[in-house]
Amino acid sequence: xxxxxxxxxxxxxxxxxxxxxxxxxxxxxxxxxxxxxxxxxxxxxxxxxxxxxxxxxxxxxxxxxxxxxxxxxxxxxxxxxxxxxxxxxxxxxxxxxxxxxxxxxxxxxxxxxxxxxxxxxxxxxxxxxxxxxxxxxxxxxxxxxxxxxxxxxxxxxxxxxxxxxxxxxxxxxxxxxxxxxxxxxxxxxxxxxxxxxxxxxxxxxxxxxxxxxxxxxxxxxxxxxxxxxxxxxxxxxxxxxxxxxxxxxxxxxxxxxxxxxxxxxxxxxxxxxxx
Numbered sequence: 393x394x395x396x397x398x399x400x401x402x403x404x405x406x407x408x409x410x411x412x413x414x415x416x417x418x419x420x421x422x423x424x425x426x427x428x429x430x431x432x433x434x435x436x437x438x439x440x441x442x443x444x445x446x447x448x449x450x451x452x453x454x455x456x457x458x459x460x461x462x463x464x465x466x467x468x469x470x471x472x473x474x475x476x477x478x479x480x481x482x483x484x485x486x487x488x489x490x491x492x493x494x495x496x497x498x499x500x501x502x503x504x505x506x507x508x509x510x511x512x513x514x515x516x517x518x519x520x521x522x523x524x525x526x527x528x529x530x531x532x533x534x535x536x537x538x539x540x541x542x543x544x545x546x547x548x549x550x551x552x553x554x555x556x557x558x559x560x561x562x563x564x565x566x567x568x569x570x571x572x573x574x575x576x577x578x579x580x581x582x583x584x585x586x587x588x589x590x591x592x593x594x595x596x597x598x599x600x601x602x603x604x605x606x607x608x609x610x611x612x613x614x615x616x617x618x619x620x621x622x623x624x625x626x627x628x629x630x631x632x633x634x635x636x637x638x639x640x641x642x643x644x645x646x647x648x649x650x651x652x653x654x655x656x657x658x659x660x661x662x663x664x665x666x667x
Contacts, residue, residue, distance in 0.1 A: 415616025449572035457565030464561040476550035479539030614646040
């Protein structure tokens with residue numbers, strides 16, 4: 393039995409746990425992934441990304457949920473009933489109303505006496521409702537005209553409850569988690585592409601004929617240990633660009649090690665069918 397045939401037999405039916413273990417030892421176990429299809433690599437990285445990425449993004453989503461809860465409570469308990477129609481907010485009760493609590497600031501003003509930027513500048517989050525627009529701050533300030541909101545809702549007049557739904561305050565934790573997770577995956581795929589291009593350059597230098605698609609597929613598996621490393625680093629109280637450099641270097645070294653260990657014949661024979 394040849395080396396390639398033996399390799400194929402060894403890898404038949406390799407499950408996620410087996411791939412994960414081999415991925416942690418990619419430096420020496422890379423041949424095990426040469427017969428894995430791109431679909432297998434994609435399924436693996438999606439599952440691993442969920443397992444490793446969820447704990448990484450969850451604290452950020454929880455913080456967004458906490459802040460949204462403060463905004464929701466303020467609107468429900470402190471803001472009088474109002475109506476937004478014709479791009480204008482009208483309220484019977486006297487304004488302005490300003491509340492500073494839980495590290496944030498919230499204001500309702502239809503008189504034009506208050507300056508939203510001045511109110512928000514010293515706070516990490518807040519919400520200011522003026523006569524014709526709102527200023528929603530979560531680190532950065534997002535300004536939105538009521539007329540634009542109504543246009544999105546086919547010109548419908550908005551009540552207080554409608555505004556709560558538009559802002560997504562009750563489901564902010566879920567929205568934020570999905571948003572951060574999607575960004576995590578996009579960053580992961582981009583990093584894999586950059587590392588694959590580095591592997592392609594290494595192949596040119598070493599006179600090893602490789603396809604970018606093959607390198608990208610192997611890189612998805614080579615990211616196993618760096619992703620686990622990144623998860624552990626995210627649990628530390630300190631942040632440093634050095635950790636990001638280590639993450640990138642680990643995956644790059646693993647892939648280049650695989651390139652060095654390959655020759656044209658091995659890659660051609662081990663290349664999987666498309667799928």
